[in-house]
Amino acid sequence: MTDKGFPGGGMRIGLSKKGAKKFLKGLREGKEILYTNTGPRDTGQSDYKNRFTLSDMSRLVPLYNESGYFSVEVHGGARFHQDLLNNKINPFEEARMWAGRMPDVLTQTLIRSTNVWGYRMYPRNVVRHAVRAFLPAIDVWRCFDFLNYIPNMAPIAEEVLSGGKIFEPAISFTESPECSDPYYLRVVREIVEMCGGTAGIILCIKDMAGVGSPARIRRLIEAILQKHPDLVIQYHRHATDGLAIPAMAAAAGAGARLFDVTDDAFSRFYGHVPVRPLTRYLRELGFPVRLDMSRASEASDVVRGFIRHYEKFESQYKGFSHDVTEHRMPGGAFPSSFEQAEKGGFLELMPDILKGMSYGNRIIKYFDVTPGSQITWTTWAGILQRLHKEGGSPNVRRLFLILDRYFQSGERLEALSQADEHLLHRLYSGATDDLKNLLLGRYGPLPFGWPKDWVYRSAFGEGWEERVKNERIESSPLARLPDDDLEKSRKAMEEELGRPASDEEFILYLMHPKAAVDFLRFRKDYGDTTALPTSVWFRGLRRPGDSVSIPLDGKPHEIKLVSIGEGVGGVKQVVLSVDNIMHVFPVELPEAALARKAVRKANPAAKGELGAPVTGTVWRIGGKDRLLKAGDRVKRGEEVMNIEVMKTENAVKSPIAGVIREICVKANEGVEEGQLLAVIGPAGE
């Protein structure tokens, strides 16, 4: 299939040769339905908490490359953060792995407008910097904004369009009275204006919770195409409500050309539709669909072989959930909310929380997708836990009754009794900073206007009117955000890391400072673990004799388990044969590691904390001329301690003039490198 017609083999070369506009022209003139396989990213996020390993993914690459997909979503969303945090994958290396081995299919990312691949609003220069860094490896850039506030997308649109890649602005979709055709047509018009026409873009309808009924979707797409007949439309839809396949068929009937799918064996409840059933149905309806069914079947078999490794990351709640049409929790956030609820011990409150969210959507109106979905979730998880604590289920039922009455009366507080009104006035009293920022317009103006005054009153308490008057902004928040001092940030990173950082490492840091540094430290200690088979990555080698072979720099290597010792003194001796040579690895058990942490390390950033420059023995506390003790004054540059190792002296000098606040070691004590020796404080305190 890859050798005939458009888009044909060598898609990436085609895109770079023709440019986005010509490339999309070819697509527009073709007739086929095309797919984006979302398995590696969005399905992985929605149903498996983004834990897919590169070794599993790399088995899918050649099959995807031959399946006839338009693109594969390999990057973005929460995967970026999870890669650093848990998977210990460098998102750059991951993107390059896909791009390098999948020449016939485009790579795709999901970028959250100003939040890029993180959880806060980044200044424009950071946004541009990050996008530019990934342009070489990512072909299709799907970008959404949870307020459908298009100016927030502008820096990304400019970078992608001028970088010769495909920009795919997405409109956040849900079903509500406000989300009418005229509303969406207005949003689409803004997008088209921003992108200088329809020629270089794909428009995505982002049905991230899976709530659009087939009829609604058909109407919307028809309305958009009537106004912009040249627009290439992609329908992104989660399967949560159980109606995804008919909704997609309806969208195809209305003229949508691209659809998000996943491998059959990946399909669960919060992700996407299985590709082969959808294909069969669409073909039956007479649509030409570009897919090599047998390759798709092979890929699904591969998935079936490894998917059991991710069982423990699947949602606590299984099964389709048609009430998603009310609470609108998106696929990407659904299972992680259950996980949080279980960890927090309030799993049994989930049905009430979801119900609360459905009311919440009608009180403060925006779209439940990052970061909106997180705001809705934390807000209502908090409200429900509080109400439950204060008065159990009757209290919760009372709130729902009050809210029913409130909406039935046309959102008039006067329709409520004083006590009921009082409860609403306290409803958002535990508002998080994120919610407050949202209410003050710091993410952008809300799509359907600001909520009613009582919402502000309950969220901000006394003085709410002042805050609304003085702080609520109506203009673009991005325009007000000053550029980041990149040089300074880089210096901070390198200080923390203790070495110079590469440009790519700096991008990781800009997105997630702590996770990036932790990741780079992991890499330093444990190397690149991404070639490990999934079972070894999650559980290690089980029985003596078990082995794993790992290719590194094109050469085979082997690690074989010889034995695991009993834990003695908090340490288990693990014997491995590494390339035929035995090595003993002492592994500290968690208790011992905790005890060891008692060895205080000097904070290199704190000037007054003196750390041991080398591992050795403290042979003198003080200098040649005088011994020192806590409380003594020291001059800048004065020798505070001397560490001996292999007959060489290592003077530890005070970087500041001051008073010794604390001596943390004893003379003749063995100390390890970096161990805190003494604390010097400013004099006169």
Next chain:
Amino acid sequence: MVVGYSDCDALSLHVKLADEAVRLGPSPATMSYLDIEAVLRAAKDSGCDAVFPGYGFLAENPDFAEAVEREGMIFIGPSARVMRILGDKISARKALSASGVPVTPGITDVEDAEQVIKFGDRIGWPVIIKATAGGGGKGMQKVSSPYEVEEKLEAARSVAEKAFGKGTVFVEKFIEGGRHIEFQFLADRYGRVIHLGERECSIQRHHQKLVEEAPSSLLAPEVRRKMGAVVVKAMKDIGYETAGTLEFLVDRDGKFYALEVNTRIQVEHTVTEMISGFDIIRKMFKIAAGERLSLSQEDVFLRGHAIQCRINAEDPKNGFAPSFGRISFLRQISGPFVRTESGIYQGWQVPPFYDSLLAKICSVGKDRSTAIERMRRALREYEIWGVKTTIPLLRRIMDHPGFIKGEIHTGFIEENIAGLIEYAEAEEEIFKIARFVAEVSAFGRNVHGA
């Protein structure tokens, strides 16, 4: 062959290879290798005829040499009298001067900082403070300005006291950009002295040699002849017996100053052996047995070029701080035109008590560039895991354009340190991954987030 060992060396390689091994005492050197009584007792009790001190520890201690002779054994080295003259740097300077060997300007009876400041002001800064009883660069302190004198003087005295049991120091003019050239000589007890040419030892860190080669790419044949003649004459005058080295500093104008005489075999004698064909240790044994040197200076032919690299257990990235631990993996070099001498094996624990030298490797070729190429190959093969070593630094030195051109001087490493330590950590990726697998296997689950 009998060897002595301290407690921490009980499982060391020299013990394993010896015919017989005798415990000298606890690990600290003062209680074992530096304990004259203990060493003598060990030698006598095991019926030794002679004592070979090697390099380091008691090798240059005249009291020890005397004690060995007193006990009726042969000391393989110079006589106590010669050692006394040459071992103290101050009397050595006097003796060499008297024989017509140029020495660096300096002051010998250093009492206080004021004296050093006056000297520095007169002769020009920087100056260098050295221990009179020292060796191997220990305790040397370069002083760049009068303001540092007090602190550096203290430090030099302290190290001298600790390392050599004698806190006296002397001060010399510091020759900047100077090259360290030393002449190897052999002398028998019948007055015949020959030299085996020079070695260049300019690649140093903290005044300790790291790379040595022979011959020097600096010396013109007539300078070599002149220096050699000076060496031979001085040793004849002093009445030296056995192998020794006279060290020179050669400045940018080709002027040479004697630094000191090493009254023992040196770590870097290998390069001379490789180009002269002499087995110097064997010669020392024969001379000690009373044999005559049968060869004259005309019989000494030097062929090709040899380079030695010292593999130390230290971290160049961390100011050459010593690194100790277990050698978890060792791959030695092999093949023609390289030789290796080491005291280590896989599984051995590098003790924190003594010098950090683990091994030395030596390459030889028809010319310097061939020797460098062979050294590169050898360093690429050599792998030591478990402790940080100078191997990656040496690899960078062998690739350095300045080194390749022979533009070297004693400040070479200091000057180029930023580039020289810009290497990836030597630990192999597979070993890091194995550590991860070990942890996950021990816990049965991934504790790193996943």
